[in-house]
């Protein structure tokens with residue numbers, strides 16, 4: 445926490461408590477996804493306050509805060525139950541546009557990302573190209589003043605509500621496989637795009653398959669020069685991994701776990717007083733503290749001008765394992781009530797379920813949903829490979 449500036453911490457907390465609608469907060473705190481309108485409302489409230497894109501340079505609407513201040517800000521928002529920022533547009537595409545995009549692209553897309561007028565999705569993975577991303581097959585061929593795109597993307601998060609997709613595609617078959625790649629910007633309303641839902645084991649529709657059949661986009665909708673896509677994608681993925689540890693969210697979830705365990709009765713008192721369970725919570729808290737200190741160490745080095753090193757991979761591994769361990773403990777704490785998963789408990793706006801209280805009816809969903817965190821952003825096995833290579837093991 446920002447001990448140097450407690451007034452800042454209080455200001456962020458007070459703003460969030462005053463501005464965030466209770467229904468949105470309740471959804472986030474109970475492990476449900478806020479919808480696009482709820483997220484847009486919150487993002488525009490942040491923009492009005494001048495806090496819409498803390499990591500962006502001031503010239504584009506950022507705050508000018510250093511990395512540690514931004515970390516504190518993100519952490520408070522997560523603890524208070526605010527929706528995550530629009531990660532694909534703001535956290536991934538925008539920095540790539542700022543570094544590699546044309547002035548026209550920056551002027552056209554960045555303001556609309558900030559206010560969530562445009563909602564973006566990330567079209568990288570394909571059925572045969574996940575961990576081995578560079579072997580992707582979707583190709584873009586030059587066709588006069590257009591690119592013509594054909595291929596099949598998969599696991600595209602929120603493609604069904606997105607206005608635009610940034611996609612990694614093959615623009616040259618001749619070059620070595622990494623060299624033939626480019627990032628293109630595709631309006632999701634273009635003819636030839638079919639989005640097919642994938643319903644995950646928590647019963648939610650979050651990810652999709654996207655089929656691209658003779659999709660024609662203007663020639664200018666490419667970032668930089670053809671063939672620069674791999675360099676751009678690596679830059680983008682390094683940003684994805686540094687932000688993925690979700691320390692504020694884990695703090696909030698451990699607090700929720702403790703409050704919940706304190707209400708669970710056992711023959712000798714509460715579950716929180718049970719020595720086995722208390723030990724389990726202590727282990728989670730120690731792991732979280734270690735993760736936070738490692739994050740702050742990395743941020744301290746970044747503040748001094750260093751690029752994120754192998755710590756980013758480590759944070760992704762430990763952060764995702766911790767998120768999963770917390771949902772496992774929560775489900776165990778609920779006992780039999782944890783089985784009563786009702787995916788529709790929130791759909792009518794009442795948050796009521798015939799199967800029990802909101803806090804237990806959403807638990808199994810959160811548990812199932814969190815299995816994804818060790819897969820996306822580069823699976824944990826891949827992170828370990830990178831770490832091993834970096835450390836010369």
Ligand SMILES: Cc1cc2nc3c(=O)[nH]c(=O)nc-3n(C[C@H](O)[C@H](O)[C@H](O)COP(=O)(O)OP(=O)(O)OC[C@H]3O[C@@H](n4cnc5c(N)ncnc54)[C@H](O)[C@@H]3O)c2cc1C
Nearest residue numbers: 566567568569574575599600601816819820821822823825
């Ligand atoms: C919920 C969810 C949301 C996602 N959202 C997006 C999105 O919005 N956009 C997008 O482009 N992608 C998205 N992805 C895709 C994600 O990036 C890939 O699933 C991930 O990179 C793994 O690729 P894969 O699924 O093809 O698995 P594979 O690469 O086939 O891997 C299968 C298993 O083998 C292991 N493995 C593979 N290679 C190695 C190796 N060399 N050494 C050791 N183990 C290995 C993996 O760790 C994994 O356990 C999402 C995935 C999920 C689950």
